[in-house]
Amino acid sequence: xxxxxxxxxxxxxxxxxxxxxxxxxxxxxxxxxxxxxxxxxxxxxxxxxxxxxxxxxxxxxxxxxxxxxxxxxxxxxxxxxxxxxxxxxxxxxxxxxxxxxxxxxxxxxxxxxxxxxxxxxxxxxxxxxxxxxxxxxxxxxxxxxxxxxxxxxxxxxxxxxxxxxxxxxxxxxxxxxxxxxxxxxxxxxxxxxxxxxxxxxxxxxxxxxxxxxxxxxxxxxxxxxxxxxxxxxxxxxxxxxxxxxxxxxxxxxxxxxxxxxxxxxxxxxxxxxxxxxxxxxxxxxxxxxxxxxxxxxxxxxxxxxxxxxxxxxxxxxxxxxxxxxxxxxxxxxxxxxxxxxxxxxxxxxxxxxxxxxxxxxxxxxxxxxxxxxxxxxxxxxxxxxxxxxxxxxxxxxxxxxxxxxxxxxx
Amino acid sequence: xxxxxxxxxxxxxxxxxxxxxxxxxxxxxxxxxxxxxxxxxxxxxxxxxxxxxxxxxxxxxxxxxxxxxxxxxxxxxxxxxxxxxxxxxxxxxxxxxxxxxxxxxxxxxxxxxxxxxxxxxxxxxxxxxxxxxxxxxxxxxxxxxxxxxxxxxxxxxxxxxxxxxxxxxxxxxxxxxxxxxxxxxxxxxxxxxxxxxxxxxxxxxxxxxxxxxxxxxxxxxxxxxxxxxxxxxxxxxxxxxxxxxxxxxxxxxxxxxxxxxxxxxxxxxxxxxxxxxxxxxxxxxxxxxxxxxxxxxxxxxxxxxxxxxxxxxxxxxxxxxxxxxxxxxxxxxxxxxxxxxxxxxxxxxxxxxxxxxxxxxxxxxxxxxxxxxxxxxxxxxxxxxxxxxxxxxxxxxxxxxxxxxxxxxx
Numbered sequence: 001x002x003x004x005x006x007x008x009x010x011x012x013x014x015x016x017x018x019x020x021x022x023x024x025x026x027x028x029x030x031x032x033x034x035x036x037x038x039x040x041x042x043x044x045x046x047x048x049x050x051x052x053x054x055x056x057x058x059x060x061x062x063x064x065x066x067x068x069x070x071x072x073x074x075x076x077x078x079x080x081x082x083x084x085x086x087x088x089x090x091x092x093x094x095x096x097x098x099x100x101x102x103x104x105x106x107x108x109x110x111x112x113x114x115x116x117x118x119x120x121x122x123x124x125x126x127x128x129x130x131x132x133x134x135x136x137x138x139x140x141x142x143x144x145x146x147x148x149x150x151x152x153x154x155x156x157x158x159x160x161x162x163x164x165x166x167x168x169x170x171x172x173x174x175x176x177x178x179x180x181x182x183x184x185x186x187x188x189x190x191x192x193x194x195x196x197x198x199x200x201x202x203x204x205x206x207x208x209x210x211x212x213x214x215x216x217x218x219x220x221x222x223x224x225x226x227x228x229x230x231x232x233x234x235x236x237x238x239x240x241x242x243x244x245x246x247x248x249x250x251x252x253x254x255x256x257x258x259x260x261x262x263x264x265x266x267x268x269x270x271x272x273x274x275x276x277x278x279x280x281x282x283x284x285x286x287x288x289x290x291x292x293x294x295x296x297x298x299x300x301x302x303x304x305x306x307x308x309x310x311x312x313x314x315x316x317x318x319x320x321x322x323x324x325x326x327x328x329x330x331x332x333x334x335x336x337x338x339x340x341x342x343x344x345x346x347x348x349x350x351x352x353x354x355x356x357x358x359x360x361x362x363x364x365x366x367x368x369x370x371x372x373x374x375x376x377x378x379x380x381x382x383x384x385x386x387x388x389x390x391x392x393x394x395x396x397x398x399x400x401x402x403x404x405x406x407x408x409x410x
Numbered sequence: 411x412x413x414x415x416x417x418x419x420x421x422x423x424x425x426x427x428x429x430x431x432x433x434x435x436x437x438x439x440x441x442x443x444x445x446x447x448x449x450x451x452x453x454x455x456x457x458x459x460x461x462x463x464x465x466x467x468x469x470x471x472x473x474x475x476x477x478x479x480x481x482x483x484x485x486x487x488x489x490x491x492x493x494x495x496x497x498x499x500x501x502x503x504x505x506x507x508x509x510x511x512x513x514x515x516x517x518x519x520x521x522x523x524x525x526x527x528x529x530x531x532x533x534x535x536x537x538x539x540x541x542x543x544x545x546x547x548x549x550x551x552x553x554x555x556x557x558x559x560x561x562x563x564x565x566x567x568x569x570x571x572x573x574x575x576x577x578x579x580x581x582x583x584x585x586x587x588x589x590x591x592x593x594x595x596x597x598x599x600x601x602x603x604x605x606x607x608x609x610x611x612x613x614x615x616x617x618x619x620x621x622x623x624x625x626x627x628x629x630x631x632x633x634x635x636x637x638x639x640x641x642x643x644x645x646x647x648x649x650x651x652x653x654x655x656x657x658x659x660x661x662x663x664x665x666x667x668x669x670x671x672x673x674x675x676x677x678x679x680x681x682x683x684x685x686x687x688x689x690x691x692x693x694x695x696x697x698x699x700x701x702x703x704x705x706x707x708x709x710x711x712x713x714x715x716x717x718x719x720x721x722x723x724x725x726x727x728x729x730x731x732x733x734x735x736x737x738x739x740x741x742x743x744x745x746x747x748x749x750x751x752x753x754x755x756x757x758x759x760x761x762x763x764x765x766x767x768x769x770x771x772x773x774x775x776x777x778x779x780x781x782x783x784x785x786x787x788x789x790x791x792x793x794x795x796x797x798x799x800x801x802x803x804x805x806x807x808x809x810x811x812x813x814x815x816x817x818x819x820x
Binding site for chain 2: 023052056058061066075078080081082084085088091094095098099101102103104127130131132133134135267268269270271272393394396397401402
């Protein structure tokens with residue numbers, strides 16, 4: 001396996017774009033990545049495309065990559081379409097890396113894209129609900145309905161809550177958040193602090209869907225989604241696309257004086273665990289650190305999967321940015337804010353930058369690429385040399401169905 | 411890149427199984443492959459899963475592989491979910507091969523699975539219709555509707571034909587068939603001969619959906635789908651799953667005395683072509699022959715993508731089994747029938763074995779694996795040592811969106 005470098009990155013602004021097609025979003029991201037790499041599309045040897053919900057939202061299934069790439073005049077090369085829920089495009093990145101690291105191809109395009117908005121907002125939530133075991137959810141919904149029929153008390157049905165009026169993942173995150181509060185003493189204010197930080201970072205990122213200077217009270221006063229999560233603690237419904245170009249490291253300097261190297265690309269799936277065993281994120285991070293030959297303290301800039309605000313605190317501990325139980329004090333100290341020792345989610349994260357599911361993984365890579373090249377503008381982390389992305393996707397039996405960690409460096 | 415071997419294969423019978431779930435089909439195929447390989451599931455290091463329509467048929471999108479594999483107690487390892495329409499699982503096989511060939515992992519599971527039947531048969535046809543540019547089809551349907559409104563003559567609408575009452579791919583195949591008839595003098599009887607042969611082969615394969623001793627007249631007298639294709643010249647709607655286990659070639663003999671080696675794994679996508687330029691199948695086959703260091707005459711047994719009967723004749727020429735224009739004389743001579751010099755689709759092919767889209771690619775690999783190991787029972791090709799699979803998927807701008815060719819040998 002040889003070394004691999006990223007030489008270009010492009011992405012659309014994230015947002016709700018009912019009038020933009022997947023083709024349109026993909027075009028902007030791919031052209032941005034090619035321009036940034038200074039490479040012509042005819043040089044691409046393989047393309048890997050991550051997308052999660054096009055089949056359910058637009059009806060376009062099976063050959064999503066080919067459909068958008070042919071519009072751009074990219075054809076003939078192998079095109080891999082891959083899905084892994086919210087980790088779809090970090091999985092695509094991992095495969096693009098594998099093609100180049102193996103020596104099979106020298107130049108790979110990786111594209112993540114998602115059109116998640118729909119005129120009927122319930123369709124977006126339903127689509128997200130396909131990132132769990134759908135058969136199991138149907139059984140659960142049936143059981144909940146039967147229980148309701150037997151009960152005299154008025155209860156919200158499963159359909160009225162998770163999966164219809166909100167992403168059912170927020171119900172999962174609410175459970176994790178409540179457990180985390182019990183274990184560590186974290187408060188709702190701590191979760192709000194994560195949102196305040198990431199919305200501030202988002203205000204410095206022209207590609208972010210949301211951003212601004214919010215107070216803890218603003219976050220706590222937003223409408224409740226599911227206790228303890230308010231709307232501003234939950235990632236929004238978003239559309240967008242992001243793309244990067246990968247090349248063999250020994251050829252990178254033919255294209256750029258500032259390549260960014262892939263030091264570790266690790267993908268895992270959930271499994272049953274014994275009580276007290278480290279979870280999937282901890283386990284995968286340890287493997288990534290080992291492959292990269294670094295530890296968590298060596299990271300200058302980090303993008304994590306803050307699909308909800310409490311998740312970011314949990315991930316601090318899983319990545320080893322702090323000891324177990326110290327997530328709340330880390331966020332309170334400003335350690336992970338721009339200007340702090342190890343800034344997290346300088347892009348705004350999923351909370352502020354937005355979360356177009358199949359684009360998120362590559363967008364995280366784009367942010368670290370720009371940070372390590374000194375191209376992150378108002379949100380630049382001075383002298384950043386090493387970065388990490390953490391991207392989780394879907395859920396089976398209470399653990400992420402897919403989890404990928406990438407470590408990048410100049 | 412190092413050599414890779416297949417050490418086990420398993421598949422379900424193909425057929426219409428409205429009462430069987432994807433989990434149930436996958437379980438049988440995976441367990442069959444593990445048993446055949448003599449390997450425990452705990453030894454698997456990565457899994458690649460191909461599926462095309464679960465999102466549209468069952469609602470299960472994004473993490474289809476994890477959902478079925480966790481049921482089998484397979485977790486923790488990277489799981490890649492991939493789609494490439496009818497070539498979904500040959501794409502999965504290609505990625506499994508890449509993981510092992512690259513040296514990243516020693517042992518990979520590849521699974522193809524599809525549940526294409528639905529109580530409402532139109533849903534199955536509609537799902538298949540997602541293997542083209544859906545936006546383009548919607549535009550075409552709109553234009554056809556407007557043209558009909560302007561015309562006084564009663565015309566079938568696009569919705570009444572392609573995409574609703576039949577797979578729209580049969581309309582594409584009908585066009586290719588008529589062009590082929592003009593170019594080569596092929597007759598409807600020649601297409602019927604392909605169906606007669608493959609249904610006969612299917613009668614010898616206990617896993618095949620259909621089979622029997624049909625006459626040319628039986629085929630021609632079947633209900634017309636779209637001129638010149640009768641129902642028995644078209645692959646059916648099918649459910650099923652197929653799986654294989656891949657290992658590094660230098661470790662294969664730890665598991666079996668009869669490994670089957672992957673000599674070439676080539677994946678391509680369609681592109682615009684100049685008039686007279688060879689098409690995607692010809693081009694990809696030539697690359698595969700070059701990688702394997704063999705020519706078409708070295709093949710002992712061949713599985714091709716006979717989604718319609720005329721396609722098989724066209725593919726004979728594209729693979730170089732005969733010269734251009736000689737497809738009709740090849741089928742008339744019995745050259746590609748069991749007992750002939752180069753038997754094609756001994757499994758029954760898509761026409762008789764069935765065509766559960768995302769399972770087809772791996773099922774073709776299974777057939778060659780069994781043939782090269784001498785395990786093909788009543789349909790065994792004596793002394794077969796080298797085999798090829800050709801698997802096409804989807805369509806963009808008149809050419810396959812994905813095309814994969816694998817060459818295997820003992």
